[in-house]
Amino acid sequence: MTIAVFPGSFDPPTFGHLNIIERSCKLFDRVDVVIAVNPDKKYLFNDKERFDMLCKLTERFENVKVQIWSGLIVDYCKKVGAKVLLRGIRNSMDFAYEFDLSLLNHSINSEIETLFIPTEQKYFLIRSSSIKEVARYDGDVSAMVPEIVCRELKKKFSV
Numbered sequence: 001m002t003i004a005v006f007p008g009s010f011d012p013p014t015f016g017h018l019n020i021i022e023r024s025c026k027l028f029d030r031v032d033v034v035i036a037v038n039p040d041k042k043y044l045f046n047d048k049e050r051f052d053m054l055c056k057l058t059e060r061f062e063n064v065k066v067q068i069w070s071g072l073i074v075d076y077c078k079k080v081g082a083k084v085l086l087r088g089i090r091n092s093m094d095f096a097y098e099f100d101l102s103l104l105n106h107s108i109n110s111e112i113e114t115l116f117i118p119t120e121q122k123y124f125l126i127r128s129s130s131i132k133e134v135a136r137y138d139g140d141v142s143a144m145v146p147e148i149v150c151r152e153l154k155k156k157f158s159v
Contacts, residue, residue, distance in 0.1 A: 001029040001030060002028050002029045002030075002055060003028065003029065003031075003081060003083070003084070004026060004027070004028040004030070004031050004032070004084040004085075004088075004115075005030060005032045005034055005070070005073065005076060005077050005082045005085050006021060006024060006032070006034065006085075006086040006088075007034040007035075007036055007076075007085065008033075008034075008035070008047075009036050009041065009042045009050075009075045009128070010033075010035055010053075010054055010128075011045050011050060011128055012045060012047060012050070012053065012128060012132070012145055012149045012152065012153060013046055013050070013053050013054050013057055013145065013146070014126045014128060014130060014144055014145050015123055015143075016083055016088060016119050016126040017088070017146060018057060018058075018146070019119065019120055019123055020086065020088040020119070021033060021116050022061070023117060024086055024117070025063055025064060028063070028084065029063060030063070031063060031064050031086070032053055032064075032065045032066075032076075032082065033065070033066045033067070034067050034068075034069045034076055035047060035051055035054065035066070035068045036070075036073070037068060037069065037070035037071075039070075041063055045152065046069050046131055052064045052069075053149060053152060055145055057149075059134050066084070072108065073085065074105050074108045074109040077112050082112075083111055083112060084112070084113055084114075084115055085105060085113070085115070086114075086115055086117060087101075087102070087114055087116050087117070088117050088118075088119055089116050089118055089119065089130070090119045090123075090126075095116065096116070098116060099116075102114035126144045130144075131144050131145060131153070132153070135154070135156075135157055136157050138157070141153060
């Protein structure tokens with residue numbers, strides 16, 4: 001069984017994330033969507049909220065497993081026997097960052113290979129930070145995130 005790991009903060013989950021997940025499901029026996037927990041980052045949605053949204057958004061995929069992880073992603077890979085890390089990229093800046101990170105991860109565990117999946121063009125401009133900013137000012141983010149995420153964003157910013 002080939003297990004691939006798609007890590008990220010998913011704060012919030014976007015159509016771009018779901019596109020990468022859907023495409024990855026066709027390539028691997030199992031795709032673990034791993035929600036990163038970094039104590040140095042400030043998240044809009046807590047771990048459980050991100051987990052609940054992703055579980056609902058991925059329930060149609062039989063080979064997707066959603067997890068929360070607070071350590072090094074290569075340690076998660078080792079724990080579950082995954083040899084592939086998946087990273088979505090939108091542009092050359094994403095690639096430069098992800099490339100450096102892939103070298104670091106490979107130096108920690110040489111059995112882990114990183115595969116870059118370029119985003120589909122229609123998701124090219126979707127950024128979690130932009131989505132949160134637009135939603136904060138009651139803008140329409142329905143083209144960027146699923147309805148469940150739109151509702152959760154409205155709840156967060158309706159205070």
